[in-house]
Amino acid sequence: MYNELQKRYVRESKKNKEQSEAIKNLTIKIHELEHNLQEQRQRIEQLECKKVSWKTNAVSEKRSRTSEGGITSHRDISEEKESCCSKYLELLLKEIKKLKKENGKLSAEKRALKNELAGLDKEFFEEVEDLKHAVQECLKLNYEYEKCLKQISVMYGLPFTAHL
Incomplete structure (x- = not known):
C-alpha cells in the first residue's frame, strides 16, 4: 500500500510537472x-x-496599355497577394484557437491536480516518510531473522530454503 501510494505520488508529481511545461x-x-x-x-x-x-496607377496604366494587349495590372497582383495573406491569417487564427483550447484543457487539468495535491497536507508527507523509515527498519530486521534462521538450520542440519 505504501509503495502504491508513493508510486502514485511520484506519477502525479511528474504529470503535474509535464503539464506545467x-x-x-x-x-x-x-x-x-x-x-x-x-x-x-x-x-x-x-x-x-x-x-x-496602385489602383490609381493601374487605372492610368490600363488605359494606356489596353491597346497593346492583355497586360496584367497591379490590381490583379495585389488581389492575389491579399488572398494569399488572408489564407495565411486564417490558418494562423485556426492554430491560435486550437492552441488556446488545448491550453485551457491543460490549465483545467493542472488546477484539478493542484486541488488534489492541496488535500495532502504536510502531516501526510511526514507520515509517508515515517512509513518509509519503518519499511527500511523492517527490511533490516527481516535480513537479521533470515541470518539467524540460516544459522539455526545449519546447527540442526536442516535444509534452509529462502523462499519460506
Whole structure:
C-alpha cells in the first residue's frame, strides 16, 4: 500500500510537472503566433495602402496599355497577394484557437491536480516518510531473522530454503 501510494505520488508529481511545461510551451507558442498575426496584419495594412496607390496607377496604366494587349495590372497582383495573406491569417487564427483550447484543457487539468495535491497536507508527507523509515527498519530486521534462521538450520542440519 505504501509503495502504491508513493508510486502514485511520484506519477502525479511528474504529470503535474509535464503539464506545467506543456502549458508554458503552449503559452509561449500562442504569444509567438499572436505576435506573428499582428505582424501580418500590419503587413496587410501596408499592402492595402500600396493597393490604393496602385489602383490609381493601374487605372492610368490600363488605359494606356489596353491597346497593346492583355497586360496584367497591379490590381490583379495585389488581389492575389491579399488572398494569399488572408489564407495565411486564417490558418494562423485556426492554430491560435486550437492552441488556446488545448491550453485551457491543460490549465483545467493542472488546477484539478493542484486541488488534489492541496488535500495532502504536510502531516501526510511526514507520515509517508515515517512509513518509509519503518519499511527500511523492517527490511533490516527481516535480513537479521533470515541470518539467524540460516544459522539455526545449519546447527540442526536442516535444509534452509529462502523462499519460506
